[in-house]
Amino acid sequence: MYPVKNPSRSGQRPRISSRGFTLIELILVIAVIMILAGITFGISRGVQNAQARAAAKAELAVIAQALEGYKSTHGDYPWAADGDELAKALMGWMKFSGPNAAITFGSVGASDVPATGPKSFIDPSKMDYSGTLPTAANVEPGTGAFLDPWGNDYVYQYKTSATGNWEVFGYHLYSVGENGEDGTTTAATGVFTRPGGDDDIDNIYTGE
Numbered sequence: 001m002y003p004v005k006n007p008s009r010s011g012q013r014p015r016i017s018s019r020g021f022t023l024i025e026l027i028l029v030i031a032v033i034m035i036l037a038g039i040t041f042g043i044s045r046g047v048q049n050a051q052a053r054a055a056a057k058a059e060l061a062v063i064a065q066a067l068e069g070y071k072s073t074h075g076d077y078p079w080a081a082d083g084d085e086l087a088k089a090l091m092g093w094m095k096f097s098g099p100n101a102a103i104t105f106g107s108v109g110a111s112d113v114p115a116t117g118p119k120s121f122i123d124p125s126k127m128d129y130s131g132t133l134p135t136a137a138n139v140e141p142g143t144g145a146f147l148d149p150w151g152n153d154y155v156y157q158y159k160t161s162a163t164g165n166w167e168v169f170g171y172h173l174y175s176v177g178e179n180g181e182d183g184t185t186t187a188a189t190g191v192f193t194r195p196g197g198d199d200d201i202d203n204i205y206t207g208e
Contacts, residue, residue, distance in 0.1 A: 049178060052149035053204060056175045059127060060206040063146065063154060064173060066090045066122035073119065077171050079105035079160045083145025083153035087129065092118030093140050103162045113138050148175040148204075155182065159190070166190040177202030 021029070063086075070089060071077050074096055078089035088094045088107070098104050108118055117137030124133055124141070130153075131144020145153040156173050159166035168190040176182045182200055 052178070055149045056177075056204045059146070059148065060154065060173060060175065060204065062122065062127070063090070063156075064206045067171065067173070069121040073121075077158050078156075079158065080156055081160050083156065084131070084143050086154075086156045087124070087131070087145050088141070090120070090122040091124055091141060092120045105160070107140075110140075148177075150175075150178050150180060152176050152180050157190075173206040175204040176200070177204055 067077055067090070076096065078086060078094060079096075080086040080089055080094070085094060093108050094105060095108055096103050096105055112118075115138050124146075128147040128149075129141075129144050130147055132142035134141055148154055152175065154173065154175055156171060158171040166189065172190075177200075179202055182203065
């Protein structure tokens with residue numbers, strides 16, 4: 001019998017396979033990576049959206065509290081026609097004037113504003129305000145509105161005049177949500193209806 005030669009003793013190294021991945025194996029690896037990335041992205045987006053909705057609810061509560069303060073001082077909620085007038089009113093720059101039979105809602109005159117500024121019902125620095133906030137308290141802020149976490153104006157709906165046929169008690173205040181769409185309609189009487197579609201499915205209403 002001849003002795004078996006040990007490769008390690010003869011200075012030879014064990015052979016290492018040089019076979020690489022096949023195309024199918026590479027495709028499978030890439031597919032697994034893409035699936036894991038998709039799951040991670042979905043979870044991350046879900047967490048971010050939940051945080052944004054929580055922030056919107058908190059900001060709606062702040063605006064609602066400011067509206068109650070405004071009503072307590074002026075006798076009614078602001079007759080604001082849009083987000084700019086709502087923000088200006090809550091910062092003290094819009095008020096009611098005139099006799100009961102002809103009450104109007106408009107800007108506060110410069111001569112009526114003290115050096116310390118008008119009475120404000122909200123701290124705009126704690127909100128996302130799309131306008132320009134002045135450096136002096138007695139200077140009116142620039143045109144703008146309070147924005148929700150998705151960059152949309154918070155929606156405020158209430159009567160805009162003393163003769164309005166607003167039949168419901170209170171106002172409507174909400175965020176249109178992530179999709180930025182609002183399928184909700186409000187008639188001149190203040191009756192609140194929802195179409196039941198997907199447009200307003202992610203709306204966030206005050207008090208939720």
